[in-house]
Amino acid sequence: MKLKEKQRTGAQLLIDALKEEQVEIVFGYPGGAVLPLYDCIYDSDLRHILTRHEQGAIHAAEGYARVTGKAGVVIVTSGPGATNILTGLADAMIDSLPLVVFTGQVNTNVIGSDAFQEGDLIGLTMPITKHNYQIRNVADIPQVIKEAFHIATTGRPGPVVIDLPKDMMTNGVNEVPEKIEIHLPGYQPTLEPNKHQLEKLVKALEQSERPLVAVGAGVLHAKASAALLKFVEYYQLPVVYTLHGMGAFPADHPLSLGMGGMHGTYAANMALYDCDYLMVFGARLDDRFTANLDHFAKKSKIAHIDIDPVEISKNVYADIPVVGDVGRALNYLNEIVGKHPECKEWMDLNMKRKKDHPLKYEPSDIVLKPQYVLEILNRLAAKDAIVVTDVGQHQMWAAQFFARNCPDTFVTSGGFGTMGFGIPAAIGAQFAYPDKEVYLIVGDGGFQMTLQELAIIIEHKLPIRIVLLNNYALGMVRQWQELIYKERYSHSLIPGQPDFMKIAEAYGIKGVRISDPKQIESQLKEAVAYEGPILIECIIAPKELVYPMVQAGKGIHEMEGV
Amino acid sequence: MKRIIVATLNNTAGVLNRVTGVMARRRFNIESISVGHSEKEGISRLTFIVNVENENQTEQLTKHLNKQVDVIKVLDITEDDVVERELALIKVSCNSTNRMEIFGFLDPFRAQVVDVGKDTLIIQIVGAQNKVDALIDLLKPFGIREISRTGVIASVRGTKRQEKTNKLLAY
Ligand SMILES: Cc1ncc(C[n+]2csc(CCOP(=O)(O)OP(=O)(O)O)c2C)c(N)n1
Numbered sequence: 209m210k211l212k213e214k215q216r217t218g219a220q221l222l223i224d225a226l227k228e229e230q231v232e233i234v235f236g237y238p239g240g241a242v243l244p245l246y247d248c249i250y251d252s253d254l255r256h257i258l259t260r261h262e263q264g265a266i267h268a269a270e271g272y273a274r275v276t277g278k279a280g281v282v283i284v285t286s287g288p289g290a291t292n293i294l295t296g297l298a299d300a301m302i303d304s305l306p307l308v309v310f311t312g313q314v315n316t317n318v319i320g321s322d323a324f325q326e327g328d329l330i331g332l333t334m335p336i337t338k339h340n341y342q343i344r345n346v347a348d349i350p351q352v353i354k355e356a357f358h359i360a361t362t363g364r365p366g367p368v369v370i371d372l373p374k375d376m377m378t379n380g381v382n383e384v385p386e387k388i389e390i391h392l393p394g395y396q397p398t399l400e401p402n403k404h405q406l407e408k409l410v411k412a413l414e415q416s417e418r419p420l421v422a423v424g425a426g427v428l429h430a431k432a433s434a435a436l437l438k439f440v441e442y443y444q445l446p447v448v449y450t451l452h453g454m455g456a457f458p459a460d461h462p463l464s465l466g467m468g469g470m471h472g473t474y475a476a477n478m479a480l481y482d483c484d485y486l487m488v489f490g491a492r493l494d495d496r497f498t499a500n501l502d503h504f505a506k507k508s509k510i511a512h513i514d515i516d517p518v519e520i521s522k523n524v525y526a527d528i529p530v531v532g533d534v535g536r537a538l539n540y541l542n543e544i545v546g547k548h549p550e551c552k553e554w555m556d557l558n559m560k561r562k563k564d565h566p567l568k569y570e571p572s573d574i575v576l577k578p579q580y581v582l583e584i585l586n587r588l589a590a591k592d593a594i595v596v597t598d599v600g601q602h603q604m605w606a607a608q609f610f611a612r613n614c615p616d617t618f619v620t621s622g623g624f625g626t627m628g629f630g631i632p633a634a635i636g637a638q639f640a641y642p643d644k645e646v647y648l649i650v651g652d653g654g655f656q657m658t659l660q661e662l663a664i665i666i667e668h669k670l671p672i673r674i675v676l677l678n679n680y681a682l683g684m685v686r687q688w689q690e691l692i693y694k695e696r697y698s699h700s701l702i703p704g705q706p707d708f709m710k711i712a713e714a715y716g717i718k719g720v721r722i723s724d725p726k727q728i729e730s731q732l733k734e735a736v737a738y739e740g741p742i743l744i745e746c747i748i749a750p751k752e753l754v755y756p757m758v759q760a761g762k763g764i765h766e767m768e769g770v
Numbered sequence: 771m772k773r774i775i776v777a778t779l780n781n782t783a784g785v786l787n788r789v790t791g792v793m794a795r796r797r798f799n800i801e802s803i804s805v806g807h808s809e810k811e812g813i814s815r816l817t818f819i820v821n822v823e824n825e826n827q828t829e830q831l832t833k834h835l836n837k838q839v840d841v842i843k844v845l846d847i848t849e850d851d852v853v854e855r856e857l858a859l860i861k862v863s864c865n866s867t868n869r870m871e872i873f874g875f876l877d878p879f880r881a882q883v884v885d886v887g888k889d890t891l892i893i894q895i896v897g898a899q900n901k902v903d904a905l906i907d908l909l910k911p912f913g914i915r916e917i918s919r920t921g922v923i924a925s926v927r928g929t930k931r932q933e934k935t936n937k938l939l940a941y
Contacts (some may be wrong), residue, residue, distance in 0.1 A: 330784060334791055339839040342783070359839060394780060394842040518833045520780060 215380030218346040219248035220660040221430040222310070222377070226254060227752075231281050232534025233257060233272065233639055235265035241312030241326060244735035257639065257668070260660035262289050263634040265466040266296025267658065270305050271636025273462065274619045275594060279306040279360045280636065286312035286374075287325030291332065295626055297367050298336040301541030302623030303452065304429060308356045313342065313373040338366030339395075343376040349386065352386045363397030364516040365429055389521045395731035396622065397515060401532030403540060408528050409487065409511045413443065416485035417508070418554040420446045422468065426490015427512060432535035433457065433615040436489065439540050443549065445487075446558045448476040450497050451607055453490075454618040459611035466563055466611070469497040469757050471604040474770040477758065480505055481559055481765040488512045490534040493523045503763025505705035513537045532544035565770050567608050568755075573725050575749040578602060578677050581722075582609035584729055585675065588736045592617060592636050593645035598654035603756045625676035625735060628657030635661060636671040645673070647683035652705050654677040662715040665741045673736060674717075676745045680705055681754070687753050691768075692760075723747035773802070773848045774924050776805050777816045778808060778913060780840040789816065789841065792834050801858070802899075804921035813842065817923045819899075829885070847926055854924045858902045859884070860893045863913035879905045891913060898922075 224246065233255045238246045244287055249256055258264040262284045269280025284290055290311040300307050311333075314323040333340050339359050341352050356368040427436050433456050440463055442446055447457050448468040457464060463570075466473035468480050477499075480486070486508045491497070493512075493627070498504040504524060511528035512519075513534050520529045530537060569579040582605055589595075595610050596619040597603040603620055614619045619637055621629040634648035649690055665672055679686075685700040712719030718738060722731045722745065735744045755769025779785045786805060793800055801819040808815035824827050832844045864872055872891060879901065885908035895905050899922055906917065910932065 331787070334784075334788060335795055344783075392839060395839045516837070516838060518830065523829060525826075 214272050215382055216548050217244070217248070217378055217380045217386065218343070218349055218372075219245045219377040221346065222353065222372075222380070222383060223248055223252050223254055223629060226348050228350075229279075230356045231279075234281045234283055235268045235272075235636070236283035237261055237262050237265055237285065237289060239289045239312060239316060241286035241374045242310075242372070242377070243275055244285060244313075244374060245283065245310075245367075245372070248293060248377075256283075257664065259632065261658065262292035263296060263628065264635075264658055264661040266300070266307070266309065267626075267629050267632035268636035268661070269307055269309075269344065270296060270300050270303075270629070271596060271619050272638075272640045273300070273307060274303075275637045276640045277306075277361075277429065277616070277766070279308050279357055281459045282307060282309040283507065284309070284311055284703030285313055285325070286329075286642070287327045290327050290329045290741045293337065294332060294603045295624075297333055297369070297662065297663050299621055299624040299626045299629065300367040301336045301338065303369065304365050304425065304577075306360040307367035308353070308360050308412065309367060309369045311369060311371050314645070315328075315375045316344065316373045317375070317575040320372065329369065332440065333369045336367070338364075340369040340371065342371040343373060346379045347381045348382055349376070350732055351388050355390055355392065357391050359392070359395060359638050363395070363399075364740075367559060376562045391766050392427070395723055398517070399515070399533045399535040399536060401513065401530045401540065405528060405530045406537060406540050407420060407544065409530065410541065412485055412509055412511065412528060413487070414547045414549055414665045417551050418482060418484040418548045419443070419507075419549055419551060420479050420483035420486050420508075421447045422480070422486060422488045422491055423447060423449040423453040423456045424489065424491025425450070425456070427453060427456035428615050430490065430515075430535035431615070432538050433514075435538035435542060437461075439538050442542070442545055444555070446471070446479055446555065448479060450491050451620065451622045454607060455612035455615050460613055462573040465558060466567070467607055468764070470499065471487060471754050471756065472758075473562070473567060475558055475562040476754060477756070477764045478561055481649070481763070483508045486510050486764045488514075488526075489538070490514055492519050492623075495523075496622075498523060499758045499766075500761055501765040503765060534649055546636050569752070572749065574730060576725050578605050578679075578746070578748045579609045580725065581675070581728065581732070581746050582606060582649070583675065584732050586610045589647060590645045593647060594619060594641065594649045596620070596630055596634040596637055596646060598648075598650040599625045599627045599681070599684075599755050600651040600654060601687060601752070602651045602677040604684075605677075610647070610649065611700040627654040630654055631658045634672050634674070635670060636663055639668070642670075646671075648672055648674045650674065650676055651683055652676060652708070653682045654673045655708070656706075659711065662711070662717060666716040669740065671740050673744045674741070676743060676746055677748050678705065678708065679748050679750045681750060683752075684754070690751075690753070691757070708745045709741065717741045717743050719745065721745045721747065722723060771822050771824065773820050773822055773846055774922065775818055775820065775828075775832065775844060775846050775848075776851065776924060777818075777835060777844045778842045779805075779814045779816055780842065781812050781814045781838050782924070785814070785840045786816075788838050789835060790914070791909045792838065793820070794832070796834060798827075798831055802852065802919070804922035805867045817921070819922055825911050847924060849900070853899045853927060854922055854923045855896055856899050856920055856922045857894065857896045858906070858917060860906060860909060860914060861916040862891050862893060862909045863889060863915060864891050865889060868912060874907065875908050889924050892905065896919060
């Protein structure tokens with residue numbers, strides 16, 4: 209179609225809309241269906257980062273979204289480009305990360321004809337997005353994009369897909385509305401909590417003898433860490449956090465009992481078992497956190513605050529349900545403060561458990577213990593350093609021994625457990641905060657799922673400190689096989705790993721290999737001080753297990769290895 | 771436990787897919803579903819019947835549906851005073867000897883014959899689901915060739931529905 213004078217194409221409208229949304233960075237990968245859009249990007253000042261695989265683009269956007277709270281933006285082509293991001297969408301959906309993802313699509317006149325690189329992205333992404341759109345009118349583009357950013361970032365955040373038929377990028381329109389109003393009668397998240405319910409929450413707290421606070425990622429999304437700290441300190445309540453709640457409450461605060469769940473601390477899990485009043489702030493209470501529901505907080509009354517009504521009474525019945533923004537809820541709770549509960553005995557018990565059963569491991573001066581490596585890193589790292597993990601044993605060790613004290617400093621794939629998340633997510637986090645220290649903790653398995661993205665690290669000189677904990681195994685699988693499958697290590701041991709130092713070299717990244725416990729302290733110090741990207745490969749004890757562990761089907765109090 | 775749920779939806783492409791997708795993913799068993807234009811332009815009204823084990827399941831379902839951007843409102847109206855109707859077309863075998871017997875059933879059910887074939891009749895019935903079921907049972911001995919049912923639609927009587935079923939409002 210020939211453009212008339214003053215007409216704007218769909219692609220131009222799209223880029224205008226991204227500017228309007230103040231998008232700082234886009235991760236993407238071009239292809240046939242999005243060529244018109246990329247042609248337009250060529251002329252624009254939009255910052256576009258070319259990843260080496262679409263999965264890398266979406267995980268990078270997730271990392272960016274996790275640490276900033278802003279929407280991560282992704283552009284991919286149709287068909288295979290779009291199907292390559294499905295894992296990332298599912299990951300962002302379950303971990304509530306705001307994304308706006310543009311997928312290319314074939315021309316509208318051939319949709320449904322099995323055209324080259326056609327894919328039913330609306331159908332494929334329906335269950336793994338908060339919402340999705342297909343552009344059918346060029347003039348709708350500004351409106352749809354505005355809505356998409358609104359939906360992605362408000363309420364319970366999540367990914368939104370916009371499918372772009374190729375002709376919708378090249379066709380032009382004469383007029384676009386000056387001001388766009390959002391009118392979504394079917395999307396009205398409840399932000400303001402019911403005050404009456406919060407008053408009930410306080411009444412129950414005053415009367416409790418064994419109160420406990422459980423903190424999830426909702427507190428981070430609501431940017432409510434300071435309000436939470438005030439609430440907890442006023443009442444002097446013990447706190448446990450979920451994997452994603454990490455950083456919402458300072459891990460080394462005296463009132464913190466640590467992370468709860470499958471690999472949680474003894475003190476946290478026993479508190480969840482024994483409490484008589486559990487207040488849950490922005491957590492889904494999924495099976496990795498609750499273990500067998502028959503034993504989770506069974507002696508307890510439960511108050512549950514969440515912005516997503518679905519989460520309330522989904523897994524655990526809530527006696528006092530509160531739908532709303534957890535930040536607003538905490539602010540009101542801090543206004544109406546009540547009497548302190550009488551719970552000295554309970555506090556003493558928790559503190560004794562914390563002292564008697566800290567996280568532990570058997571030190572060694574022969575083999576490197578991963579926990580030791582992480583302990584040292586924790587000491588060396590800045591307080592607000594961002595820790596990104598992949599998925600596996602190293603992820604749990606990082607949560608235990610490289611725990612965080614500041615909000616939005618822990619980036620991990622918790623709900624979906626996506627191996628390969630780490631490298632690109634660290635890239636996204638470092639792009640978001642070029643001046644912050646970013647540590648990536650990754651296993652030798654997951655490293656090889658997205659290592660092609662190392663290319664961007666050097667291309668953009670991202671000073672990420674990659675700590676590869678090499679146990680020559682799919683460690684977490686190996687652990688389950690050792691404990692549950694009678695040491696039958698079916699396809700989990702990988703003696704023939706590549707030479708990771710050579711990989712680092714090939715990508716132009718400095719590499720150091722560490723294997724001697726006696727030298728690790730000084731070697732790590734030197735490595736961490738290096739300015740620029742560095743791959744620190746630690747050859748760790750291959751048989752090390754993550755403990756404590758609540759095995760599948762067991763109750764939260766039935767921990768092994770405490 | 772049978773629940774009647776009504777929902778208003780944006781009449782956008784694929785919206786029915788979104789709604790049934792939510793139910794399928796969460797393993798809800800849909801007994802009947804019926805959708806059409808509502809009194810407002812661009813808005814469809816959906817009535818469906820699900821079989822659930824307990825009230826908590828219904829609450830979960832309505833909450834999940836409400837999360838869909840294109841779903842405007844969802845209500846479980848089972849406990850309300852509702853008018854519930856379904857239309858069925860039942861094609862039944864008949865011959866000259868039993869035709870009159872079949873005709874005899876129609877009046878009490880306010881059913882009608884809408885087609886007469888050589889050896890078949892098509893009977894149309896409008897009523898609550900159990901009434902339709904009852905007529906089908908009576909016709910079975912004659913040999914039923916085909917049944918087409920629209921699925922239940924429902925409307926709450928009067929102008930004000932009681933909010934007793936909408937627990938969400940409490941928190
Ligand atoms: C994409 C994907 N495939 C498979 C798994 C199952 N899985 C979970 S942990 C794990 C082992 C990870 O090994 P590695 O990356 O070496 O880390 P380690 O557990 O040794 O620290 C596997 C295979 C997964 N979570 N994600």
